[in-house]
Structures are given as C-alpha cells and as structure tokens.
Amino acid sequence: MIGAKLVGYGAYLPRYRLQRGKTKRAVASYDEDAITMAVGAVRRLPDSRVEATQLYLATSTPPFWDKSNAGTVHAASGLRDAAYCVDVAGLRSGFDALRLASQSGGIAVMSDLRTGRPGSAEEQEGGDGAAAFLFASEGDAIAEIVATVSLPTEVMDIWRQPGARWSSTCEERFASTMSTPVVREAVTRLGLEAPPTWTLVSALNGRFATTTSASFKPVRGTDLLQAHRGDTGYCGAADPGLLLARALDEARAGDTILLVAIAGGADAMLLHVLRDGAGSKSGLEPLALDYVSYLTWRGLLEREPARRPERASVAAPASFRNRGWKFGLQGSRCTACEAIHLPPQRVCSNCHAVDASAPYDASGRSARIAAFSSDLVSDSPAPPAVAAMIDFEGGGRVMMELAEAKPGELVVGDPVQITFRRTYEVDATPNYFWKARPSKRASA
C-alpha cells in the first residue's frame, strides 16, 4: 500500500507540569517512559487500529536497546499478533515514523522524555509526551499527506551518546543560523502554492521555532505553537506528532498544515486536512509538580529509600508465560458459566470447571475503586503510594497501585482508568504492569 491516508490520531500527555519561569513543561510521572506513553497514545487511536500490521515507534529515549521497544508497545496495545514492529531512534525519528506509516499504512507512534542538566534550557524547554497516528487506504480520512521533503545536514547541533543522561548542544545562535536556509530550502521544495493554514515547527529552541514558523505567514498564526511551548514543551521525537495532533484538533476541512522538524537538517511535510477537527479534548486536569519531585523522579536526586527488601527482578519465564496478562491485561472467561477471572484461571471459581476458558480482555474496560488505602510502608518515588482493590465492569477484581492519586481526594466507588506503567526497575531491568488512575474530574 502506497500513500495511505490519516484515519486516526491520539495524543498522550503525562499529567504533571513543572513550572520553570513563565512556562510549564509536561513531565512524565516516575512510572512512565517512552514505552508506556506510546501505549497510552496508541490506545487512544480508533478501534480499527487492531487491524494495523505495521507499528513504527520513534523515540530518542528507548528504555531498551537490544530488546524491541516497539514489540512491547505492540504487546500492550491490543494489536493483532502478526505485525511489523520497527524501532526508529533519535530526535528525527518522529518525523520518520510518520512518513513511513504514511507510505505503508499502519501506526506511527512517537514518544519521548526530554531531560537536561538541572537549570539547562533543555530541562526548561523540554517536555514529555507521545502521539500516535493511524494510516490506512480505506476509512474516513482526517488528512492526507501531499508532499514530504527531507534535507539531512551533517552538523553538531544536538547529540547524545547511548547511556548518557543528557544531550550536548552547540551554541544556539549557530544552530539557528545554520538551520534557517535548510528549512527554507525544504519548504521551497515542498512547492506550497499559498501560505499554509498552520505552520508547525518543531525545534529544540522555542524562540527559533516560533520565528521560523511565523516566517511562513501561516493563516492561523503561531498561537498553537506558542501554546505548545508554554504548556507542554519540546517533546523530542514526539514533538512533531504532538504539534500535529493539536493542530488536527483545531483544523477545518480544507486547511493545509506545514509541519517542519528541525534536527540534523530539516524534514518538512505538507498535509491537507479532509475533516473538521473535534476541538481540543479536555482530558484529566494537569497536576503541578515541584522541582524536587521532578529531580527525584528523573533520578537526579537520590532520596532515602523506605526500609524494605529489594524487589524481585523480572522472572523472564513467568513474564513470558503470562504475557497476555502482564502486557494485555488479558484474563479469562469461563466457557461453562461466563465467570470472569483476572488474571486467567484454569479452575473456575464459580462453577469449578477445569480448563474451560477463553481469553478476556480487561484492558479497555471501565473500572471502579472497591476499597483503597494509602501506603507509606511500601517504597514509592511519590509517597504515599496508594493501593486499591479495583472492580472491573463486567466482572473481575484486581489489587492495583493507583497512579496520580491523592488518598484524601478518593472515595470508594470512584471511577478509574487502567493505564500501562513502569512499576519499578531492578538489575537494570524495568518492569511493566497496569495501574489504575482516578478519572473523576475535580469538582469546580
């Protein structure tokens, strides 16, 4: 399939915001990373995503090098088993994934977590988040890609060695001066006939991104870009995706979108919007994060841990055996009496049938808190931890950690969203499982 159209998109932003100066940046929770945020974005795509046979994951902060990160995202996103899962790395990779998926069809998901030295511009202007795009040759298309141009440039503008905590950057005046003609050339080659409705420029330096964007005289100005820089930040490989998703929310059928990603040269894409956007979706309200917590969560400040035993490292055979449960939150349904079991059980607790069950996907189900407690004994980077008994609609109950929860604001019966998280890390091995996050909106 060549030249698929965009039929769905989803953005995932972590809830935490760190205010530094006048701007805020999105901060992944201590239990989020490029994989979990990518899962959050992919799961926001329309249901037809399960038919996708390509999954491109773009990030500059892959939790794994040897192991496929895209494979984990695939496992946790409820996709069909036969899928071509591709890991694309680096700051440019977000654009790459978008372009690849637009050519082959399938899912492009870009997810990133940007951290800099304490006090640096990268820290202040960076952001964390993910966006996913679903391309198909059939279906009610949202937009189509008219043209793309990529002009790579060998330049030391920003770089990072594997394992390094931060990027190194050149002096920012040099980067903008060098990049400007490349961007101009790329956009010229796109062959715009009129100023675009939207110009979305993704670059490390926010001021440079805004002035570059304005230079193309977009009909809708640069408000959206500035809002993104002011409340979310530059999200690395995910940045072009988050900008595009935001613009698609606001766009009208007939709009044109010029998307430019700058890093090691320039990538430019012209999109034609085919359907009115649904407006910005008001998700859960953001939560303010203090700087000490931010530093702690990113491992930049070591806190006295709780006096608890070392957690067990991940047992590969058990994780593999239970991968349907661990990554898909797949339980079992008794084929004799329809009872639901989370996790899957061989003996039915209701009718005692043995080995009579079918897989049951609980991952997309709504759920409620049946009981909960704060937990100051268990170690947590965001004390107090909150433990809860979660009852799933349709049956099944799981004891889970609550994410982003304040025990004082909870009551039994509160609704929760089930979310894929990084539970802990031992022996350089991150462990993943599902948590529940309260989804009740704060009262006005």
Added chain:
Amino acid sequence: MSKSMKDRIAVVGMGCTRFGERWDRSHDDLMVDAVKDALGSVPGIGLEDVEAFWYSTLSSGHSGLQLSRALKIDRPVTRVENFCASGSDAFRNAAFAVASGAYDVAMAVGVEKLKDSGYSGLTLAMPPSDNTAAEISAPATYAMLPDVYTDNYGIDKDDMRRALDHVAWKNHANGALNPERAQYTSPVSKEKISSAPRIAGNLSVFDCSGVADGAAAAIIVRAEDALRYTDRPMYLKGMSLHAGRCDGVVTAGRRHVSFPEVVACAAEAYGQAGITDPRTQISMAEVHDCFTPTELLLMEDLGFSDRGEAWKDILEGDYDLDGRLPVNPDGGLKSFGHPVGASGLRMMFELWLQFRGEAGKRQLRDPKIGLAHNMGGFPGEFISFIGLFGKELG
C-alpha cells in the same frame, strides 16, 4: 519413637506431571495438572470428596492459599516445608489426618517451580544472620563424600569413581524408560559420564540431580476404605521422619561415611513394617539420589549393602533394574528430576505404578514391598524420611 500405622493407611490415587523445564507451566498449573492426574486415576472420586490438603514446596509459594487459590477450594490446606523432604512430609501429615479419623479422604500435593529463577542448582533465601556461614554450593558439600569414603575403607579412588559413574549411568538408563515424565530421557554412556567436566570436587553434572519443575499428588484414605475406591490400593507399612541433631558438621573427627539420621530412620520404619532383612524383604527402593555419592552411602545406611561394600555391589549391578534390589527404577532425582517439594511424592508415585503393573518398560516382576527414602539437608545435618509401602495387606 512413633507407633506403627502398618496397614492402616492406603493410597488410592496418584498423579505426577512431567518433570523438567516446564516453561509453559506455572507453579499453579503444575499443581492443577498433578491433582487432575491423581483424581483421574481413581474413578468416582472428585475434588469435592477430598476433605483436607497438605501442600508442600520448598520455595515456590507461601501458605495453603497457594493451593486453594489454584484449585478454587474452600478446604483446610496446610503448607509443609521440610527442605527436600517436604513432599514426603506432606504425605506423612495427610496420613496422620486420615488415621486420626478427622478426615476420610486427604490429599498431599507437592510442587516446585525451580527453572523460573534462572539459577544453577538450588537456592534458598535464609533469614538475617551474622553471615559467618561459608558460602558452599550443594554439589560441593556432597563432593566431599567420596574421598572420605575411600580413605575410610582403603578403596581405590578410581573404583569409587567407577561406582559413581555406574549410579549415574543406571539412573539415566532407567529414566530413558520413563519418557512420559522424566526430565532426561536419553541413556548416557559411562564414557561420557566419566569424561564430563567437573563442577565440584570430582562430581560432574551427571552426578547431580536434575533441576526441574514438577508436581505430584496422592489421595490418602484409611485402609479399610481403600477398596471402595480402587481394587489396587497401595498400603502404608511403615513411616518415619528424623530431623538430626546437626552435630555432624560441628563435631571434630566425625567421618561422613554414613548418615546417622538415615540409619535411625530406617530402624524405626523397618521395625514398624516388620522388616528384619531389607535385602530380601524389600522388592524395590526409591532413594534420595541428590548426588551419586548419596545413593552409594544410602545403600549401606538402608542395610542393602555391608559397610564399605556398596561401591562393589553397585558395580556388580545389584541395584540395576534387573538386579537383586532395583533402586530408582524411575530414574531417581538424577534423571526424573528434582522439583524439591514434589520429589517425595514422585518416589511414592513410582511404587504406586509398579504395584499396579503400570510402570511400562520399567515394570518389575510383582514387587511386594517398596521403600521410599527422601531427605533434605547436607552431610552432617539431615531430615530423613522413609516410607515403606506394600501391594497387599498383611
């Protein structure tokens, strides 16, 4: 000393999973499989008929909930842990329970899930201590045995090594006749065994039991009820458990050419069963061959060989499948595998099959009395269990 329960207890159903690398099976799955197998071996008995359970594992689970959760039962379940003798002790306590009249039908379920840890050999989380104990692997503690034995009796070390090779060869050969359930099912030549690289002292991996996943289960009733369930029950003749004083590892001058706990345990069980000459009265034995020298010393401690003579009897084939007293006809811990909490019950499972004539290519000619010896610990400090079982009453 315990009182004899000879002919008061019967096993009326047994089950055993395949042992080995069971990557596809969780600890719970293995228990469900073994229980299904045990229930399936007795027509007309269901899980609901079993009134109480004893569940054994060294370290794969905690509390009786592990079993009640997997089986979805609301019944008394007691978790038993007694090192490598855990499975036998689960059986022993279930037998006491039916003998007391508190229950008519009890089940012992033993399980271990060792492979998930990814470790070589056994590991055990120990309580906090002063950390002065030397870190010594299990193979190393047993590898100390051969030289003490040869030195004590003036035996040539090569002869001893040949005897150990024979034990490994025999148990692998027996396991090869147990393709449905054993961990290792290929015969291994003595040349391969003797030339294998050493992992501790003069022991190679062929001298060590198989690290395995697996589960086994037994359904236990009073003897007077046994024929209601099966026409071929297995009767308990004698049973003893000894936890030693552990002085062997702290007493200077003690030579580990014998395991005193096993000697005491055998005397007690033989007394209960009326065994005065084990060499002629016992048809077959499943013994705790955790390492090949263990099996060799056990032949003397159980009274099968004279002191200082076991190596010779072994080389003469006395304990081979066609020998005068077949030992570990199912392959033993060596090739059947050693999922710790299940092993004691696995030994009884082989007696059960042999008495019922269901042992396939390993079938012995009409065995009447079988011995199961299961133990845990290290030379100098052992828990030893011996159970004697018979095909008939009387």
